[in-house]
Amino acid sequence: MRVLIAGGGIGGPATALSLHAAGVETAVVESAREVRPLGVGINLLPHAVRELIELGLGDELAAIGVATAENVYCDRFGTRLFTEPRGLAQGYRWPQYSVHRGELQRLLLAAVRERLGADAVRTGARVVGFDDSGQRDSVRVRVLDRATGTVGETAARALIGADGLHSAVRAALHPRDGTLLWSGIRMWRGTTRAEPFLTGRSMVIVRDGDAELVAYPIGGGRVNWVCQVRMSEPGPLTGEAVWNRAGRLADVLPYFEDWRLGWLDVPGLLTGCDEILEYPMVDREPLPWWGSGRVTLLGDAAHPMYPVGANGASQAVVDARVLAREFARADDVPTALSRYETERRAATAAVVRANRAMNRAGARTPEELARVTDTYRDTTGGDVRNVNARPSLSCR
Numbered sequence: 001m002r003v004l005i006a007g008g009g010i011g012g013p014a015t016a017l018s019l020h021a022a023g024v025e026t027a028v029v030e031s032a033r034e035v036r037p038l039g040v041g042i043n044l045l046p047h048a049v050r051e052l053i054e055l056g057l058g059d060e061l062a063a064i065g066v067a068t069a070e071n072v073y074c075d076r077f078g079t080r081l082f083t084e085p086r087g088l089a090q091g092y093r094w095p096q097y098s099v100h101r102g103e104l105q106r107l108l109l110a111a112v113r114e115r116l117g118a119d120a121v122r123t124g125a126r127v128v129g130f131d132d133s134g135q136r137d138s139v140r141v142r143v144l145d146r147a148t149g150t151v152g153e154t155a156a157r158a159l160i161g162a163d164g165l166h167s168a169v170r171a172a173l174h175p176r177d178g179t180l181l182w183s184g185i186r187m188w189r190g191t192t193r194a195e196p197f198l199t200g201r202s203m204v205i206v207r208d209g210d211a212e213l214v215a216y217p218i219g220g221g222r223v224n225w226v227c228q229v230r231m232s233e234p235g236p237l238t239g240e241a242v243w244n245r246a247g248r249l250a251d252v253l254p255y256f257e258d259w260r261l262g263w264l265d266v267p268g269l270l271t272g273c274d275e276i277l278e279y280p281m282v283d284r285e286p287l288p289w290w291g292s293g294r295v296t297l298l299g300d301a302a303h304p305m306y307p308v309g310a311n312g313a314s315q316a317v318v319d320a321r322v323l324a325r326e327f328a329r330a331d332d333v334p335t336a337l338s339r340y341e342t343e344r345r346a347a348t349a350a351v352v353r354a355n356r357a358m359n360r361a362g363a364r365t366p367e368e369l370a371r372v373t374d375t376y377r378d379t380t381g382g383d384v385r386n387v388n389a390r391p392s393l394s395c396r
């Protein structure tokens with residue numbers, strides 16, 4: 001009997017690869033009928049890159065990622081306020097990579113198919129429920145086949161809900177979970193063919209009043225950008241949060257059209273983009289518990305967070321590695337999942353809160369920016385000394 005992973009995004013395949021390395025039979029069910037390279041750029045921080053390298057994916061990752069060298073904070077005239085070295089330049093033993101999310105997902109899923117077999121990933125299959133009450137050694141999982149509309153039942157050693165922001169597994173475990181919480185910020189995102197700027201491996205963060213731009217290269221002559229505008233105070237989300245909802249140039253351009261950085265054409269980035277996406281910056285209140293028995297949560301399903309710390313995908317990868325390590329160590333599945341939750345729940349709740357704090361801080365001066373970025377690393381366990389000294393999460 002295999003461990004069943006709901007979700008073939010980032011955390012799901014990382015979990016499958018990690019469990020496989022621990023000698024645990026695993027399968028992934030992914031709701032999308034076809035995995036297309038969806039999304040735009042994301043970042044993998046050194047603590048997650050280390051784990052992917054230990055999974056043997058270092059060369060593939062280096063081929064699709066840009067090893068970020070610095071974060072440059074400046075005003076809308078391009079005046080540099082603060083520069084923070086990143087990745088190897090900051091003293092980490094592993095790089096930080098900026099990658100296209102869809103390319104990272106493809107890389108991970110290809111590795112799962114190659115190592116676990118072609119049938120280890122089933123697409124067009126959505127987990128719609130489970131029953132963990134009756135059997136001693138399995139959980140019964142209900143899976144909808146989207147092509148036929150039929151629901152089948154399968155027995156699994158464990159069910160890992162890596163099914164993202166609108167997780168069905170989370171909804172079943174926590175039926176009274178609150179709504180998504182909106183930061184009050186609208187985000188427009190896209191990738192545009194553009195010349196590299198500054199070092200060619202720089203991420204730039206530009207603030208002016210309630211508007212902010214984050215831009216960085218993701219390889220292939222593309223610059224990824226996110227425009228954020230604060231619209232209101234934080235509160236419950238009333239609309240929808242859909243990753244691939246189309247955004248309109250006319251809604252975002254007015255906030256940025258007179259920005260002149262000199263070395264990066266901001267209005268040109270926006271007007272030159274083929275497909276703009278719009279998404280509200282949301283998270284959820286950290287849960288008091290994640291799972292029970294043979295069922296647990298992982299990645300965004302467990303701890304959706306603001307993207308301000310660039311930590312969402314990285315935390316999902318670390319979840320995957322800890323989960324597999326506990327599987328390898330424990331005598332039974334419920335113990336493994338409970339130890340995994342104990343290690344990861346508080347740690348990821350701290351990241352959710354640190355992202356909120358950094359978002360609220362509104363730092364402007366070099367001193368404030370240095371303090372806020374240092375505090376973020378300290379409170380999330382991501383500072384150089386911690387990451388470099390941490391024992392490997394590898395289960396071998």
Ligand SMILES: Cc1cc2nc3c(=O)[nH]c(=O)nc-3n(C[C@H](O)[C@H](O)[C@H](O)COP(=O)(O)OP(=O)(O)OC[C@H]3O[C@@H](n4cnc5c(N)ncnc54)[C@H](O)[C@@H]3O)c2cc1C
Binds near residue numbers: 125164
């Ligand atoms: C289409 C898409 C585009 C994204 N684009 C960006 C982006 O541009 N920038 C960014 O910062 N983050 C983006 N994200 C989110 C980002 O990938 C996550 O924050 C982070 O990587 C954690 O990954 P995850 O595996 O936990 O969740 P996700 O990457 O969201 O993966 C969850 C997966 O589960 C699948 N799924 C959902 N419900 C079920 C179900 N019931 N049964 C089976 N499968 C299910 C989804 O189709 C998805 O593939 C995107 C997510 C998605 C799904």
